[in-house]
Amino acid sequence: MADVEPDLEGYCGVISARRGDDVLGEWAIGLADRTAGAPNTPETRFGLASGTKTFTALTVLSLVGDGLLRLETPAREILGADLPLIADDVTIGHLLSHTSGIGDYLDEEVDALAPLSVPVQQLDSTPAYLPMLDGFPTKFPAGERFSYCNGGYVVLAIIAERVAGTPFADLVRTRVFEPAGMDASGFPRSDLLPPGTATGYKDDGRTNVFELPVVGSGDGGAHSTVSDLHRFWGALLAGRIVDPSLVALLTERVTPDADDGLGYGRGVWLDDDDLMIVGADHGVVAVSRHHPPTATTVTGLANAEVPTFGRVSELMGAIQSDGVVPAE
Template sequence: MDEFTPDLDGFSGVISIRRGDDVLGEWAVGVANRTFDVPHTTETRFGLASGTKTFTAMTVLSVVGDGLLSLDTPARELLGPDLPLIADDVTIDHLLTHTSGIGDYLDEEVDALAPLTLPVQQLDSTPAYLPMLDGLPTKFRAGERFSYCNGGYVVLAVIAERAAGAPFTELVANRVFAPAGMTASGFPRSDLLPPGTATGYKDDGRTNVFELPVVGSGDGGAHSTVADLHRFWVALRAGRLLPRELVESALETTTADAGDGRGYGRGVWLEEGDLVIAGGDHGVTAVSRHDRSTGITVSALANIEVATFARTREAMQRIRERVGGAE
């Protein structure tokens, strides 16, 4: 085990370090399915939880690029009579930057792992989330401050569907996954996971099938691999997903410190010069960190709740010292 092997103690999943077409290091530990003792491989698919928000943001920005929306479009224009407690001045950009102030069905400032208010099996499409998003009073005036909002990204999914005239999961597949070459990524049903997909496990050993929506939407539920996440960063920065000005819009700092010293762009966390996808939920932990200067991607995907931010940060620091240089 060389000095650049990341911390694997207590980890169950895959950690990957890539640059361009090169795999600089990859480690698969633990099992994807405990019942049948199926080990993880470097090609295992994992749930991304809130890492999905990055793909939601890119999908919405793609719809903006087509002229079907603008960042200044009021959400109300697409919502009509639905979700009447969302204020008239809330825009697409407020939702993208977590500054909308709308009430959140899963408010992480209160309880990040609170149970859902609808049976998870009912949440099988983006429109099915509407009753869960309704009746939540405004927290603060739009644009006043950053407040991470899961529901805001489901609202973005609703808006994208209505603006582009297609189901949200199809929009992500056609506007993000396909052009990025992310052939192993998608929104599978939690009760019908495709082969090669990790089952998520809670701390008590039970699976997460009763904790999360059966089909994800704008704030969670996408599944991917370490290879596909690296492909995403490469495709985004190469301009294959969005026009150049919208790429820069996605990656610019909209909040300098959203907590723990991390900044936020539009669907992307910003930390120490890295672009970051991050998510965590019952039986899911996901972080993918990309260094713009070197083109290195460090991804850690797990099917348990385990610290990954520190692991990926330390791995990135070590590999930068080892390989150095710009892309």
């Protein structure tokens, strides 16, 4: 690994490469808090933005495993009179795979960084998102094609809360974070971040506190560390979070080419053998790429809008070509 290092120019965050129990390399760059002058470290918590969707999908699949939901369950069956523009044929499976065709409150095919339609401080629980999700007509019939849908994952969080009778953040904690040993992960309030959490910064130097919901839900807002994300992949593939049959559903290539040659399963991006968590938003970039045959994880977490996906991909490629021996 001596000659295998990421491009760190202009980066602000942490990049980590691990294989099994071995840390192959970790690089912490820039400040977690510019006012206090606190540096980023390998232990710093970062926002994951849409990387949260992987945990949402697993939470929902765990409810499938418990018999509380099925992939074929119509969303309308749980939503009742709420969100009436969601078509009757939209199912849990469609929402998980971004093939529901429902209208999106934040349509990335139009503007991935559009301002929210309600004050962010009002978004302090999953039910509080309902007014923001309402009023968007169907884009296309369910199952017709892939179209990345942020709102669909908030709908999944609403459904999960209702069938389990438990707040969404608590569901993710008990069904994903705790089984995976992810002790540093959670859904903190953006105006009450715990110590050791990076503040997200926009390109103009301001923080992202007025851009993102005060408490995240199914499509974003979870925070984690590079260590926790490596633990996550190991726990997932060892069957410690959900049954292997449900892991297979998560990682099944539902859409072979969702974007730039990447496939998509149900909450996970797929690039050949690599499984990926990917997220980006105002002042947040998160990419965790795991290669199951060698138990290698490369994660880049940033608290500024800096190129991260390419850095992580290139570092993984360099590690694999550097003679990494597959884990037994």
